Amino acid sequence: MAEGTAPDDRSRHGPVPLEIAASYRARTRGLLGRDGIEGALLLTPAGSVHTFRMRFAIDVAYLDRDMTVLAVRTMAPGRLGLPRLRARHVLEAEAGAMARWGLRPGVRVEIST
8 A cells, every 4th residue: 555645744644545546447436335444545547536426525636747736625425526627636535634634735745655
């Protein structure tokens, strides 16, 4: 499992467990059927998401090709997120997690294995 951190967040929270969904099948499944997630799920490539048939609200961070956060949104179950221009990856986590991690537009996400 990979880990991700926001550059200004390491001292407060340390690495965040990260699952990577890079295949079509893994991206399509995403967080469907789960009751929660420890850490985050990176969908790559991806420019938008939906929360149909999800069991919990999620935070969604749209990332550009350099892994810089373009926008962060909280989505309730049963919603369709609009595609983001320049978004190449989407990071998903339980609602409220990204605020705790300090993820906001302009922050660059680092991924290490």
